Amino acid sequence: MNLLRSVRTVAEASGTGVVDWDRVGRAAKEGTDPGSLDLSPADRAGYASDVRDARDRLGSVGGISFAVPPTVEVQNRHHWIDANVETFRTVMAPVESHAAPAFPELSRIANTGTMSVLLAFLARNVLGQYDPLLLADEPDGDHGLYFVHPNVVRVADELDVSYPRFRRWIAFHEVAHAAEFGAAPWLPDYLESRMEDGVAAIAAGELDRDAFRELDAAMTAVEGYAELLMDRAFDDATDDLRRKLDARRSGGGPISRILRQLLGLGLKRRQYERGVAFFDHVADERGVAAAAAVWDEPTALPTDAEIDDPAAWIRRVNP
Template identity: 30%
Template sequence: MTQTPGTTDDAPDPTTDRPDPTTDRPDPLRGSGLVDWRLAATAASRLVPPGPRAARGEVEGLVAELRTAAGRAVQPVAETARMETPPGTPPAMIVDRPGWIRANAASMGAMLGPVLDDVVAKKREADRARAQARGKELPELGATAQRVGSTITGTEVAGMLSWVSTKVLGQYDLAPQGTPRLMFVAPNILHAERELDVDPTDFRLWVAMHEETHRVQFTAVPWLREHVIAQARAVGTQILPEPDQMSQRLLDIVSQLPGVLRGETDITQVVATPEQRAQLAEVTAVMSLLEGHADVVMDEVGPQVIPSVAEIRRRFTERRKGAGNVDKILRRLLGMEAKMRQYRDGAVFVRAVVDRVGVDGFNAVWTSPETLPRPTEITDPQTWVARVHG
């Protein structure tokens, strides 16, 4: 976070926690080596702007208050959601943008490692079959070529990580490679509260409520984290084309990109077949539930804890709609507009179910993977109520 010109200490801010994949996280470079995740993290950290200017005292106050807000959010979320984070769960971590990038590069590498392993295995098998048909041996991929390929993809991932790291306020990192952790991205929260012109203390607590709800979801429901990771990996394995279909799929994607950029279709409609879109819909239904539940809880806590909650929600919703043209294009390409729909659809589902069967009745959703809402039930909550409650 950049300090204002008048300050005397220009050293890097020591008050933010900086996750380091070389220490508390395993090596994120794994699987086939198709992506150089270390390069991606390093390059993205160099590309990303540091965030809004702030005096050292303001930075230290922000970090301290975010830590306090994380603690203050625990009891209201537990009471509202009627779910509790088990004791011994790691405390929230306050990060800058490079810290978020490093953590997510590590997690993405761990999440995609098995998927990329499968891609490489399929390609090698296809190459071996073609070589045998020609009576030749399958050549080994040279180390240099492998490094060049992983460098190119690592650079491309860096651009994505750099941009996304300027948008995220907080996150519950599932960390397939290690210990899950709640994170708050301090410069983005400071930027958002200034842009929205809202009460900083209320806004920081409001953000903490949303992210604490995610932590409750994944810690109070023991099977949920592994279920979401397995679902994501399964969809990733299925959605990547077979080696002999790669060229045609790339042509199809390129031909449909103008429609994505104009907002006429979703990126998932471009990259996936109808069968794969059905699998994606299953994952989307779960993500809609998680995001919608967090939105409902953060708002249900109410003005007795966050006096300006209604004003924050109104301005924040308007902010989600108000992105500029370039920002909207990038959101469409990264599928982030679909995420905005997840908040809306999921919140409607949660409120409708609670209205019908109460909070305890809604919490039956966490019983097992079979009680999670199906894609058609997210937009038709009464069908979930009928299926689960009879």
């Protein structure tokens, strides 16, 4: 890790775009320790076993059929940056296409620095990731399942929990997301359309509230259903893990808290809390398998109002 080199890379941002994405990736890696990827045979076997067990348990408990992505990678932090810089570029493309800064060179340097800092922050904190290839140039390609091994090891130690148990819990969480997208093949296109409509409106100086409201409701369902499956399918109680992770998320210094706000991680927590309450109610009333009806078709997703009134969703979709 070399922070001075990272700053120099940002200062040399060039090109015609609002962001120099090649230098974003380079600067993020130069400012981030990649971490050790020295996996023992037990580590490799453990990741593979955890993913297989999660697939079987989640499918059985949820009453759904899905395939684990063919791409399952155990990465270091630099690998994760390489895998995600293109996603950042694609998401920001509509905004960039409409931007006309008064001082383009200075703006490019500032934007490149901002994006590299955000990417580096995520690389140091992401534990696992299911990539459904949203907004990808080749949406029919292989979805990915990633584990950032140095972060998994470090956070298990910080939380004072068993590393194999924590690794397994992360695997269940990410495979639960794979289960959702496997059960709802229409979901990537649905999320893409809402994201594109919302971002395009912002780029045009407008706000498409309906698009963002529908996107928020869909992501709340994604977060809540995954937690429901995990709670009912994991080997043992997870209250201690959740409590310690919640304390970790709310901690950190002022810069960490600012970055979390910029990245919308506070919004994700709200989505998680509302989603968990919604699906717990549905599962208690109708069973875990009945909750999978949200993935039947886009109209089966709960509306924003129904998330806070799950009985209304039950009456409409699963009477």
